[in-house]
Amino acid sequence: MKDAKHITLLVRSNRLYAHSLSSEAQNEIESAYLKSGKVRISYENEIIDRTIIEGHITQLKTKKFDIDEPYLIFGVGIQPNIDFARESLACNRGILTNDFMQTSDEDIYAVGEAAEVESIGFIAGHVKECTLQADVALSHLFGSEEKRFAPEVSVDMLKVGEFDLIDVNSPEHSKEKAFEKIVMTSPGEHRVDEYYIKDDKLIRFIGINSNVDVGYLEDLVRDQNPIDASYLYKNRVLSERGRLICSCEHLYQKDLEDIVRMHGVSNFQELGEFTQAGRVCGRCKKMVENIIEASQGLIDPNMPKKSADELKHEKELARVRERIEKFNRLHPQNQLDTDNLSSAMDAYDITDREMNRWVSMVTADMQLHPEFEELVKKGVRTLNKVPVIWLELADCSGNSEAFIKTADPSISDLIFDYISLDYHELLMSSAGDQSETVLEHIISHQKGEYILIVEGAIPLGMEGKFLRIGPQGQTGLELLKKCAEDAALIISVGACAFDGPLWAYEGRxxxxxxxxxxxxxxxxxxxxxxxxxxxxxxxxxxxxxxxxxxxxxxxxxxxxxxxxxxxxxxxxxxxxxxxxxxxxxxxxxxxxxx
Amino acid sequence: MKKIVIDPITRIEGHLRAEVEIDENNVVREAYVSGQLFRGIEIILKNRDPRDAGLLAGRICGVCTNVHFRAAISAVEDAYGITIPANSEIIRDLMALALFLQDHVVHFYHLHLLDYVDVTKALEADPELTSEIAQTYSSEPYRNSDTHYIEVKEKLKKFVDAGRLGLFSNGYWGHKAYRLTPEENLLLLSHYLEALKFQTDISKAVAIFGAKTPHPQTIVVGGVTSVADMINPQRLNMFIEILKESKDFIERAYLPDVRLITRAYREDIKAGYGRNEGNFLCVGGFPLDKAHQLFEGGVIFGHELERVHPFEESKITENVDRAWYEGDEPHYTDLNEDGTLKTRNREDKYSWVKAPRYEGKPMECGPLARVLVSYQKGNRFMKPFVDEFLEACGLELSDLTTTVGRNAARAIESAYISEYIFKLVNNLIENIKYYDTDTWSRYAFEELPHQAKGRAFFEVPRGVLSHFVQIKDQKIANYQVIAPTTWNASPKDSEDQRGPYEEALIGIRLEDPSRPLEVLRVLHAFDPCLACAVHIIDAQGKALSKYKINSICSI
Structure with a gap:
């Protein structure tokens, strides 16, 4: 806010950031704010009224003074409104829940900032914790897994104006009053490291302009291993990963050097393909550039470089793999194989843009709102894993003929890249016992996972015997029932299978x-x-x-x-x-x- | 004797089953081929306005769609004695011939090729060597570059590595009957992919005059409706351009590929693999000018290729002793308890396909019959195409009457059509140039005879198609169809003569009876189309001669 004349910071409490913060740390923060002379800080104060003239706020009344003609009013912090729940549910600071996120009425769950986990007096403040609570509530609702909410160690890294702030906090101990504190200050460097210790164990760390290895501290807080104060002292300035460079991306000097060395990055431009460091808030850009320049000597000229695409591909694979693992966890019967993943993704050979274009087209084709695109995309992606059975019953193969003449996407893209057309009499290579084995395998091993497409009418006369298919001479009707029973989705194509009208087309x-x-x-x-x-x-x-x-x-x-x-x-x-x-x-x- | 049941026969249109009996050496001694679906479009046609016959009969088949559409309309025109303008005849021919090309290419690559090509072997191919091999079968091979084959191989590898084989699941990979080298496999597979595009493009040619395909909608009693397309030079040019492209593919990929197969399976050809009784039937058609037509009509018996007899429709009879009909009604006698065909007794019925016979004999129709008859009758347009192929492959005409030969005939015919279809376009343009833009012959429906009988015979991609219509009180009283596959896939008859498919299967040896690839190979070479094949017989009995009328069908 270079051009701002005055900035007034109203603080509801009597301290900045946290009550427990040492006065040294307080002073560091405060002086960083006050340095420019434009900022004033008013503690134990808040807005109590305002004057509005012609739609403009012309004056703010605070507990202690008035502010005229405010230009920008910016509120920070969340205090959920839970008044509606106070009459019917047990509440404290938030709506009280047990470890499964159930409120005093067991049919009502509360998650996120509104909920206070009673056993630990915990109110979530981070997205991660909120999501975790939602997971716990859902798994309890569906009875799929016994999960209790246990907040994880949180790490806040902020780059505020003139200083960096790191807060490693264990929610478990957040209410702890009986702690000891080791404070290391270095006025010259404006550095304050505060270690909150209980029974020889680290329960919290707050650092101003600190350079310690946050990962290490996080481990200490989580694992509750005894601390070694002299080690902390020795490592107060430089951790193994070096100085924290980009707090937005949590990137240390060593990390950056590694990226430069591994990928042969020669300038800031190239770095962008690997990390957003220096690009989010932009404050550390100069430092990043300096590191790139200084690290050029580390690059081995003979080392094969990994391209950004390869790296992206690796990341994608890791994501998909994770997704599949999760899928397998939730569906223990259907173990998807991750071995062929890389080839599978290559085989689809679809760049994201191409994919998106196709998805948009298909969504529009089905006359669905663009909001459905995500859903369609998801559907198409999973389609690759889902077998498609195309049954021809009392038909003329006209739909199959039309299907193979599809142009956008082309039929070869469709059957090689987009869908797994496992059973289609007109096109499949195997016949007789071999083709029926394919069919049987899908039906018995992939219940609820395959898509059934039906072409042609279903002869019902003479007990369906006007059509017999397969070595055992099943009737078309029997075959259809068998295939339809466990299909995830059944699509009938053509006027013989579906006697109109088409709901999707409203245009006459x-x-x-x-x-x-x-x-x-x-x-x-x-x-x-x-x-x-x-x-x-x-x-x-x-x-x-x-x-x-x-x-x-x-x-x-x-x-x-x-x-x-x-x-x-x-x-x-x-x-x-x-x-x-x-x-x-x-x-x-x-x-x-x- | 051991019985092998193959159902469904895939990579065909419709529901076909084959049961073969093999001896201790795995040689086929007896064969039963059965159509397993009855639809009965003819029943739906009864009591309809004859002018609608085409729209409904077209739906007999989505593969051969425009030929049924046309034949139905032509049969009604024949009944009413309506002759149509020359332009309409040409447009109908152009739609039909474009369908020939589409069907033949789809048949070879997508319905038949995997009987010869081992997909997994193609992965071992050397792309450079592949392009060299392509050079030996064509002076200008289609898309022939190392990089193209590298790309195809790569695509294939990724597809296979991805672990879901889709249409290639559980194929006959590794079967001993696959004889091509890895490079040959890769070459043909690359064309499998190209042909997918081919058939999409060529269908546009049909749609230019047909409005769409499958199931075009522009033929009416008295002519065609797509007159605005006909007089639009841009539409004609588009048709020509598409046909040029397809000619390119047929000459530089399809024909060379069939030469390759012919060379690789020379032994089989010389051994007469897939040969049957050698009775061939062709009605001819597609006039090129006043004196010449694309195909000659004629009949050959018992492999006497030099003796072509004139075709006489009165010699056609139908036999339903072994088909699921009794008199004029469907009469289903079911399968055995274990799902096999009832074939123990000589009178057991086992198929929905009836058995048409010519002079009491089972007849094969299709590209092979057309090529043999036209060649032997000295069709000077056809002759060089046949001679050139036989010479390039070191074969004789009689070698074509085999499984591989059927494919050769189909490829020769495709090259031939893709050359002479331009002649037909020229004829059309000549007419338009001299202000003949007629596409419909006027008639007043109310004044047409209220009782009439008509029929139409056509050469269509798979052989001879005939439609018969009987009209009473301006409504269809009876309708009957004999499609190419009715002839070729016919069951045995009262004389216990096997149908052409069945006879072709006799004597072939199976490498591995649990994976009867050879049976598929023999059957696929005929390009079965079962939706077309199954039709009820007419209410009046077995002889069709009663339909014989004096006016000669304009084809």
């Missing part, structure tokens, strides 16, 4: 028809091949069923936009509509048909 063909203008002008084809036909006039008089059918044919057309029945001069026969074979498949107007 007639309304989007390229020949609609001629209809309005009363220009009609009167007989096949007449002058009107040559000019592309309206086909209504020739029995076009466009006014009675809802589909996207006029906009999407067929065969990569080549044509559609109206363009072909014949008119629509409503083939997506219910009972079109009996009602609409004619070349005459509806009223002429009796």
């Amino acid at each position: 063909i007639h309304d989007n028809c390229e020949r609609r203008g001629h209809y309005e002008l009363g220009e009609f084809v009167k007989e096949w091949g007449d002058e009107g036909a040559k000019k592309g006039w309206c086909l209504f008089e020739m029995g076009c069923k466009g006014p009675y059918a809802n589909a996207n044919c006029p906009t999407m057309k067929f065969n990569q936009g080549t044509s559609w029945p109206v363009q072909g001069g014949h008119g629509c026969m409503g083939c997506v509509e219910t009972k079109f074979f009996d009602r609409l498949a004619t070349e005459r107007k509806m009223e002429e048909e009796k």
Whole structure:
């Protein structure tokens, strides 16, 4: 805030940051703030009223003084409003819960800043803790796993103006009053290290401009190993990882040097591919640049460099692997294999952008709101792992034919990259016993995980025996039932499997028809091949069923936009509509048909 | 004797089952081929307006869609004695011929190739060597570069390594009947991928005049409706451009690939692998000008290739002794308890496919029949295509009457069509140039005869297609279809003569009866299409001659 004239900091308590902070630390922080002369700090104060004129706050009243014409009012800190719960639920500072996040009414759960875990008097202040609480509540709700909430050691790293602040805190001990403190100060360096110790163990650390290895302290707090004060003293200035350079990215000098050395980074620009250090708040950019320059000598000129892409790929793999492990934990029956992961991802060969484009298109195709894109994307990604069974029953293979003529994406991308089409009689390599083994395997080993696509009608007459499939001569009906029972999703394709209408298409063909203008002008084809036909006039008089059918044919057309029945001069026969074979498949107007 | 059941036969249209009996040397001694689905579109057609026959009959098959559409309309036109404008005939031919190319390429690469190509072996291929090999089968091989093969191999490797084989799951990989080298496997697989694109593109050609495919919608009694497309030069150019591209693929990939297979399986060809009775049927068609047509009609019996008899439709009969019909009704006698076909007794019925016969004999139709008949009848356009292929592969004409030969005939025919389809486009352009833009013959429906019978015979990708219609009181009273696969996949008849599929299976030896790849190979070479094949017989009995009328169908 270079241009600000005055900054008033109202602090509700009588101290900055934490009550327990030593006066040395307090002074360091305070003097850092006050150094510019623009900031004043008012303790035990808060806003109690304000004056608004014409929509502008013209004056703030605090407990102690008034502030005129405030330019910017900035509130920090959270105090959830739990008044609504006070009558019905047991509350203290927050809504009281047990270790499973249940409130005094066991059917009501509370998580996050609103909840106070009674046994440890803990109120979450970090996202991580909030998520953990939500996990605990969910697993308790579904009875899937016995999990108790136990807050983890938290590490706050702040770079505030002139100073760095590090706070390693164990929520378990956050209410602890009986501690001893080792404070090491170095006025020259404006450094204060405060070690909160109880029974020889570290329970908290707060450092101002501190350089200790935070990771080490975190371990100390978590594991509750006895401290070695002389070790702490020896390492007060430089930890193994060196000085903390980027507090936003939690990056130490050594980390940066490692990145530079391993990837042969020669300038700040290149570093961006590996870490955001120096780029988040930007304060440490100069330091980062200096380190890169100073570390050039560390780079082994003969070492093969790992590209940013490779690194990204490794990270992606690690993420997916983690996801799969989680999946396997939750579904112990369905052990997904992580061995082939890298190849699988390569095989999909889809850059994110390409994928996103395709997902957008498919989402739009299904006439879904763009918000569904994430869901569609997720669906497509999992589709790769999910087998697809395509059953042809009493069909003409027309849908399969149309399917293999799909253009965006192309059929080869579709079957090699996007979906795992494991069973499709028209295309699969194996036959007879071999193909049926494939089918049996999916049905019995991947219950609830495969997608079933059904093409063709299901003969019901003669107990279904008009169609027999497979070595045992199952009827089409039996086969369908067998496959459908444990399918995750069943899609019927074509008018034989699904007798319309298509819900997804709200657009009436007639309304989007390229020949609609001629209809309005009363220009009609009167007989096949007449002058009107040559000019592309309206086909209504020739029995076009466009006014009675809802589909996207006029906009999407067929065969990569080549044509559609109206363009072909014949008119629509409503083939997506219910009972079109009996009602609409004619070349005459509806009223002429009796 | 041991019985092997293969159901479903995959990589075909429809529901086909084969049961073969093998001896102690794993040689097939008896075969039963059965259509396992009855749909009965003909029943739906009854009592409909004859003008709608095409829209409904087109749905008999989504693969051969436009040929059923056309045949139904033509049969009605034949019944009413309506001749259609030349332009409409050409447009119908263009749609049909583009379908030939689409079907033949899809058949070879996507429905048949994996009987010859071991996907897993392709992973061992040397990409450089692959491009060298491609040079030996074509002077200008399609997309022939080391980097392309490296890319394909890489794609394949990643796919296989990813652990989900999708369509390649549980294939016959490693089977002894696979004889190609790793490089040959890679070469053909690279074309498998290219052909996926090919068939998407060529379908646009059908859609230009057909509005869409599968199931085009532009043929009407009296002509076609896509007149606006016909008189639009840009649409004609688009058609030509697509056909040029496909000709390129057929000449530089498809034909060379079939030569490669022919060389690798020369032994099988010379041993007569997949040979049957040698009765061939072709009705001919596709006029190129007033004097010539693309295919000649004719009939060959018992491998007497030099003697081509004229085709006479009165000689067609149908037999349902072994098919699930009794008189004019479906009559299902079920399977055995264990799900196998009932075949113990000579009168047991075992298929929904009926058995059409010509002069009482089972007949094979399709590309092989067309090539043999046209060649022997001296079709001067066809001849060089056949001669060139036979010479390049060191084969004789009779070598084509085998499993590999059927594929060769199909590839020869594709190259031939992709050359002469331009002649048809030219004819169309000539007409338009001289102001003939007629696409429909006017008729007043009310004034047409109220009782009529008509039929249409066509050469379609898989062979001879015929539709028969009987009209009473302006409604369809009876409808009947004999499709190519009805001929080829027919069951045995009252004389116990096997159908062409069955006969072709006799004598082949299985390397591994638990993985009957050889049976698939023999059957796939015919390009089965079962949705087309199954049709009820007409209410009047078995002989079709009653449909015979004097006016010659305009094809």
